[in-house]
Amino acid sequence: MNYLDLTLLTKRARISLFGSLLSGFLPLSLWSHRKSAMTVAPLMLRSLIRLMATLLGQPVAAITTILYYGELLPENSVLVRMVRHDFLDRDNHLFHFLINFLRCFW
Numbered sequence: 382m383n384y385l386d387l388t389l390l391t392k393r394a395r396i397s398l399f400g401s402l403l404s405g406f407l408p409l410s411l412w413s414h415r416k417s418a419m420t421v422a423p424l425m426l427r428s429l430i431r432l433m434a435t436l437l438g439q440p441v442a443a444i445t446t447i448l449y450y451g452e453l454l455p456e457n458s459v460l461v462r463m464v465r466h467d468f469l470d471r472d473n474h475l476f477h478f479l480i481n482f483l484r485c486f487w
Contacts, residue, residue, distance in 0.1 A: 425474065425475070447479050447483065
């Protein structure tokens with residue numbers, strides 16, 4: 382083995398190690414060794430549409446849910462009853478982002 386073979390071998394090992402680490406964090410449909418298959422735009426577009434539909438369709442429930450999970454909602458039994466726990470499913474990524482943003486920076 383010469384130096385070129387060793388360099389290619391280490392690059393492949395790093396790529397496969399990086400791929401095995403990321404495959405636990407990304408869904409299998411998003412992860413591929415090809416750059417063209419690794420896109421998050423459809424996932425975020427779907428999440429944006431769901432967030433906008435929720436905010437426009439049920440604005441009070443959406444805002445109280447965001448404030449409740451962001452730990453900014455005052456302790457009031459009337460407000461807690463408006464919290465919709467079903468808004469927090471796995472596919473609503475931007476909803477989770479808003480909640481975590483409020484938790485960190487507010």
